[in-house]
Amino acid sequence: MPGRIGSPEALRIPGAQRAALGRWLREAPAALLPLAVTVGAVTGLGAVGFRWLITAFTRVFTGYDDYSGLGRVPSTHWPQLGFWFLLLTPVIAGAVYGPLVHWFAPEARGHGVPEVMYAVSHRGGRIAPQVSLVKAVASALCIGGGGSVGREGPIVQIGSATGSTVAQLLRLDTPRMRLLVACGAAAGISATFNAPLAGPFFAMELILRDFTAESFGAVVLASVTADVVGRAMLGDHPFLSLPGFTVHTPVEYVFYVALGVAAGVVGVAFSKILYLIEDACDWVWRGPEWARPAAGGLVIGALLIALPQMYGVGYPVLENAVEGRYAIGMLLVLMVGKMIATSLTIGIGGSGGVFAPTLFIGAMAGTAFGTIVHGLFPGVTESAGAYGLIGMGAALGGATGAPITAVIILFELTGEYSIILPLMAAVVMAAGTGHLLSKSTIYTAKLWRRGVNFDTAAAAHTDFTAGEIAVAAPDPLPEHASLDDATAALATAPLGMLAVVGADGHYTGCVSAQDVAEALDDPNPPPTIKTLIGLPTAVATDTDASKILAKLRGRGDTGLPVLSRDHSRLVGWITYEAVLTRLRPVADSGEKEAR
Numbered sequence: 001m002p003g004r005i006g007s008p009e010a011l012r013i014p015g016a017q018r019a020a021l022g023r024w025l026r027e028a029p030a031a032l033l034p035l036a037v038t039v040g041a042v043t044g045l046g047a048v049g050f051r052w053l054i055t056a057f058t059r060v061f062t063g064y065d066d067y068s069g070l071g072r073v074p075s076t077h078w079p080q081l082g083f084w085f086l087l088l089t090p091v092i093a094g095a096v097y098g099p100l101v102h103w104f105a106p107e108a109r110g111h112g113v114p115e116v117m118y119a120v121s122h123r124g125g126r127i128a129p130q131v132s133l134v135k136a137v138a139s140a141l142c143i144g145g146g147g148s149v150g151r152e153g154p155i156v157q158i159g160s161a162t163g164s165t166v167a168q169l170l171r172l173d174t175p176r177m178r179l180l181v182a183c184g185a186a187a188g189i190s191a192t193f194n195a196p197l198a199g200p201f202f203a204m205e206l207i208l209r210d211f212t213a214e215s216f217g218a219v220v221l222a223s224v225t226a227d228v229v230g231r232a233m234l235g236d237h238p239f240l241s242l243p244g245f246t247v248h249t250p251v252e253y254v255f256y257v258a259l260g261v262a263a264g265v266v267g268v269a270f271s272k273i274l275y276l277i278e279d280a281c282d283w284v285w286r287g288p289e290w291a292r293p294a295a296g297g298l299v300i301g302a303l304l305i306a307l308p309q310m311y312g313v314g315y316p317v318l319e320n321a322v323e324g325r326y327a328i329g330m331l332l333v334l335m336v337g338k339m340i341a342t343s344l345t346i347g348i349g350g351s352g353g354v355f356a357p358t359l360f361i362g363a364m365a366g367t368a369f370g371t372i373v374h375g376l377f378p379g380v381t382e383s384a385g386a387y388g389l390i391g392m393g394a395a396l397g398g399a400t401g402a403p404i405t406a407v408i409i410l411f412e413l414t415g416e417y418s419i420i421l422p423l424m425a426a427v428v429m430a431a432g433t434g435h436l437l438s439k440s441t442i443y444t445a446k447l448w449r450r451g452v453n454f455d456t457a458a459a460a461h462t463d464f465t466a467g468e469i470a471v472a473a474p475d476p477l478p479e480h481a482s483l484d485d486a487t488a489a490l491a492t493a494p495l496g497m498l499a500v501v502g503a504d505g506h507y508t509g510c511v512s513a514q515d516v517a518e519a520l521d522d523p524n525p526p527p528t529i530k531t532l533i534g535l536p537t538a539v540a541t542d543t544d545a546s547k548i549l550a551k552l553r554g555r556g557d558t559g560l561p562v563l564s565r566d567h568s569r570l571v572g573w574i575t576y577e578a579v580l581t582r583l584r585p586v587a588d589s590g591e592k593e594a595r
Contacts, residue, residue, distance in 0.1 A: 032179070032218045039166055039180050040187040040222035043159035044229025047191035050136045050155055051234070057144025058312060061089045067146075069316030072308050086146065086308065087301035093145020094293030094348070097138040101351060102290035105134035110346055111149070111354045112139075112157035113206065114446040116185060119164070120207055125177035127164040131157065138351040142293075146300060148310045148341035153353020155192050159184030159226075160207070173553060179218055182207045186219040187226030189409075194231065198409035199223035205402045206443065245386035246418045252381055253425055255373050259366060259387055260394045260426035264433025266335070266365045267398030270358060271442040274343045275449065281347035289349065296348025303341055309334060310341040313356050318363045322388040328368050335364035354442055358399045359392045366391015389414060390426045398430035401441035406431075466548055467541030469582045470562040470572030476501045479508055480528045486516050497558045499570045500533050507563055507570045509533040539574065540565050552576060 055065050062085075063076025072083040081088075101108045107115050108131055119127050139154035163184030167177035182203040190199030200219040204211050247253070285292050304310055309317045321331060342357040370387025389410065397406035406427045411419060434441070440448045476499040477486055489498055490513040497512045515532045519525050526532065537551050538561045551560055552574070559575035 029214060032176075032214070033221065035166065035170075035172075035176070035180060036183050036218040036221040037225050039159070039163045039183045040190075040225030041229055042162050042166075043155075043184050043187035043222070044191045044226035045233075046132065046136065046158050046162060047155050047188060047226065047230055048233045050140060050151065050158060051192075053136060053140035054143050054151060054312075057093070057140050059144075061085075061093070061145055062311075066313075066316055067311045068309055068314040069320060070308070072305070083305060083308070086304040086311070087298065090146040090297030090300040090304070091294050092297075093141045093147070094295075094297040094350070095291075097141040097351060098293035098349060099290040100134060101138050101349070102288075105131045107131050108135040108138050108157070108351055109349055110446070111352065112153035113353070113355075114443050116157055116160040116181065116207060117443060118447055119160070120178050120181055121209075124174040125164050125167065125179075125181040127157075127161040127181065129161065129165040129168070131161040132165070135161070135351065139353075142345065142350045142352050143312050145297075146304050146311050147345040147350045147352055148300070148312070148314065148338065148357065149345050149350060149352020149354070150313055150356025150359075151353060152189065152192050152355035154351065155188035156185045156202075156353070157188075159186075159188030159191075163222075175553060178208065179215055182215065183219050183222035186223040190223040191226040191230035193409060193413065194227060194236075195409050195412040196220075196223045196227040198405055198412055199226070201408050202402065202405045205405050206400065245382045245389070245416070247422055248382055249380045253422060255377075255381060255387075256390055256422040256426045257429050259369050259390055260429030261433050262369060263362055263365055263391050263394030263426065264398035264430035265437065266361060267358065267395045267400075267430060267442070268434050268437045270339050270342075270354075270361055270395075271399055271438065271440075271445055273339050274346060274354065274442065275445055277340070277343035278347040281344070285348075292349040296344070296350075300341070300344055300348065303337070303344065307333070307337045307341070310337055314338070314360050315356070318360050318392075321363050321367045322385040324367070324371075324383065324385055326367070328371050331364045331368040331371070335361050335368070338364070354399075355396070358396050358442070362391040362393070362395025363388045364391075365395060389419065390423055393423050394426040394430035397427040398434035399442040401431060401434060401444075403427045403431040464545055464582055465541065466539045466543040466560075466562045466574055467571060469578045470541070470574055471578050473561065473570055473573040474498055476507075476570060477511065477529060478503070479530050479533060482528055483516060483520055483525055486511060486529045486532075487520070490516055495558050495573070495575070497536070499561055500529065501570065506568045507561070509535045510561060512558070536561070538563050538567070540567065541571055545579070548574060548579065552579070 058065060058067060061075065064070060074082050075085045078085050105128060107128065112135065119125055135154050135157050139151065143149060143151060160181045161184070163180035164177060167180045172180070185207045186199035186203035189202045190196045200216060200223050203219045204216060208215055281296065285295070287295065317334065320326065321334065326334065338357055338360050342354060345352060367384050367388035369391065370384035373387065374381045374384050393406045393410035397403040400406070407423055410423055474493055477489055479500050479502050490496065493513070496514070497510050499510050500508050502508045511529050511532050511534070515534070516529065519532055536558070539548055539551055540563055542565060559573050561570060562572045562574055563569065564571055
C-alpha cells in the first residue's frame with residue numbers, strides 16, 4: 001500500500017521540502033548551529049580515536065605508551081634485539097603507511113595544515129572524504145613507529161576533511177563548505193590540546209584568514225563541542241603538566257623580549273631546515289614514492305639510536321626540560337635533534353604535524369636561555385622552566401606567523417594568568433622577527449614552493465569592480481509591456497530574467513520567466529507586467545569583487561543586474577562566468593608558476 005508507515009515512500013522527503021531544507025542549510029544563519037555541532041562532535045570522536053591509534057601503534061612497536069622519555073631501553077616485545085629495534089621500527093611503519101598514502105590519499109603526506117589552507121583558498125574547501133581515514137592511520141603509524149612529528153597537524157586535517165565531507169554530502173555552497181572546514185580545524189585543535197579558545201583563533205588566523213562574527217560563532221561552537229566530547233572520553237585533565245610562575249621584577253620583561261627575538265630566529269631556522277632537508281631527500285631518492293618512507297626509515301632509525309628522545313611526539317621530554325632536568329648542552333642537542341628528526345620524517349614522506357615539534361624546539365631554546373639568564377641574574381629572574389614555557393609560545397608565533405593562537409594556546413596549557421604579559425611580549429617580538437627574516441611561514445612556505453601565493457590570490461579577488469566585468473544585458477522590457485510581449489522576450493532570454501525600464505528609460509526592477517508563467521496560469525492575469533516587477537539584488541558599477549561574490553551567492557542561475565552609481569540606469573549584467581573570465585588569467589599564471 002503506497003505511503004504506509006515504514007515504507008520507502010513514507011520515508012522519502014518530497015522534492016519541495018528537500019529544496020526548502022537545502023536553502024535553509026545554505027542561507028539561514030540558524031543552520032550553522034546543527035552543522036557546527038555535528039562537525040565538532042565527529043571531529044572530537046575522531047581526535048579521541050586518533051590518539052588511541054597512536055598509543056596502540058606505539059605499544060605494538062615498543063611495548064610502552066610513550067617511548068620518548070625512557071632513554072635507550074629494549075622493546076618489551078623483542079628484548080633480544082636490545083635498543084637496536086629502533087633501527088627497524090621506522091622501516092616497518094613506513095612500509096605500511098607509504099603505499100597507503102601513495103595509493104589512496106596523497107594529500108595525507110606531510111604535515112597537513114598547508115593542504116587545508118590550500119583547499120580553503122583555492123578549492124572552495126573541497127577535501128577528498130578518504131583523507132580523514134588515511135591521514136589517521138598513516139600518521140598514527142608514523143608517530144607510533146618512531147617518526148618525530150606531532151599529532152596536531154593530522155587532527156586538523158582530519159577535522160577539516162570531516163567538515164568538508166559533511167558539506168559535500170549536504171551539497172552546501174562554497175562559503176558554508178569553507179566555514180565547515182574551519183570548524184573542523186578548530187575542533188581538531190580544541191580536542192587535542194583541551195583548548196577550546198585556541199581552536200577558533202587557529203581556524204580564523206590560519207585557515208579562514210579573516211574574522212567575521214558569523215564565522216567566529218560557528219568555529220567556537222564546533223570547538224566547544226569537540227572539547228566536551230574529548231573531555232568526556234579522555235578525562236578532564238591538563239594536556240601537559242607544566243609549572244606555574246610569576247614575574248619577579250619589571251626588569252625581567254627585558255629578558256622575555258630578548259627571548260622572543262631569539263625564539264623567532266629559532267622558529268624561522270626550523271622552517272628553513274625543514275624544507276632544506278626535504279629538498280635533499282627529493283634529490284637523493286630515485287625510487288618509487290610508495291617505498292620512500294620504508295627506505296628513509298633506516299635514517300630515522302639510526303638517529304633514534306643516537307637520540308632516542310626523538311621517538312614520536314616527545315611530550316615527556318618537553319616536560320622534563322621545562323622542569324629543569326637537562327643541562328644546557330643537552331637542551332641544545334635536543335633542540336637541534338628535533339629540527340633534524342622532524343625534517344627527516346617529513347622529508348622521507350612521513351605523515352605528521354610540525355605544531356608539536358615547534359613547541360618542543362621552543363621549550364628547549366627557552367629553557368637553555370632561561371638557564372643562562374637565571375645563572376647570571378638569580379635575584380631578578382624566574383627559574384629556567386618559566387622561560388621554557390614562554391619559548392614554546394614564542395617559537396610557535398615566529399614559525400607559524402599566528403601570534404594570537406600562540407598566546408592563547410600557551411595560556412590555556414598553563415592556566416596561569418601571570419603568563420600573559422611576558423608571553424604577549426615575547427610572542428609579538430618572535431612573530432615580528434619571523435616576518436623580518438622570512439616572507440613565508442612554516443605553513444605557507446610549502447605552498448609558496450608550489451607557486452601558490454596567498455597574497456596574490458587575495459589580490460586577484462579584489463582588483464576589479466562590477467563595471468569592469470559587466471557584460472551587455474538583453475534589451476529591457478518597458479514597464480507597461482503585455483504578458484505576451486514579455487513571454488516572447490523571456491523565451492529567448494539567456495538567464496530567465498529581464499530588466500524593466502520606465503517611460504523615461506530609468507531602471508525600475510526585473511521580471512522573471514517564473515513570475516510571467518505563473519501570471520499566465522492565473523484565471524485573471526494582469527494586463528501588463530507592471531505588477532510583476534520585483535527588485536532583485538543588484539550591484540553598482542563601483543562594487544568591488546568581494547561584495548560581488550557575496551551577492552552572487554544563491555543567484556548563480558540569474559546573475560545580477562549592474563546599475564549606475566545612483567541606481568537609475570541599467571549598465572549591464574554579471575554572472576559567475578563573467579567573474580571566472582576575469583580570474584582565469586590569474587589562475588593560469590599561478591599554474592605556470594607551479595610548473
